[in-house]
Amino acid sequence: MDETVIKHDVETFQESFNNYYNSLLNFINGGILPEKTLASADLNENTINLQAAFYTLPEIVQKRLLAIDFNLFLQADNEVDLYAYRNYILKHRDFMLHMFTVSIRADSEIKLILKLLGNHNYRNYKYAINRDYSFYEKNEDNENEDKIKQNLNVCQIDKSNNVSNSINTYFDFSKETQESPISSLLKIAIKLISKIWN
DSSP, X not given: OOXXXXXXXXXXXXXXXXXXXXXXXXXXXXXXXXXXXSOOHHHXXXXXXXXXXXXXXXXXXXXXXXXXXXXXXXXXXXXXXXXXXXXXXXXXXXXXXXXXXXXXXXHHHHHHXXXXXXXXXXXXXXXXXXXXXXXXXXXXXXXXXXXXXXXXXXHHHTTTTXXXXXXXHHHHXXXXXXXXXXXXXXXXXXXXXXXXXO
């Protein structure tokens, strides 16, 4: 596909997303602030425009946006679903935070694409890394997991000799990492389960 066409489609998408997002925020505020209107005449149209713009993007761009949960902006496109969506968002503040996070990540992805297009390097976009937004937690998790495994091994070795000493060592580690022993064990259990599923 010609880079000029891709650039036009990406810019159209960017504009459609900005319009949609502003309309969505106004619509959500209508459920919080009594002086705001409860209806949003332009949100339905902006939602359809966003969907249309999304489906004109190259497949790789669509996939990368969907990988960061962009689909949460593509689901509700009529008054019934939009009202239900707003009610859900207002009841689940964590979801609202996730929605904001996805919008910022999507904006960053679009800026990357436009930068590559501006430098006539869009062909290299297919080599873009898969995003790992928790990369900075991995080193800490691995260190904690190693310490927990060491302490669990100590518990097994000392089983016949001094179980209480081993357990105390494990609880001391939990204090050191400022995590409860249950929390630490749950983290390991979740990682093991996810390895089994994968």
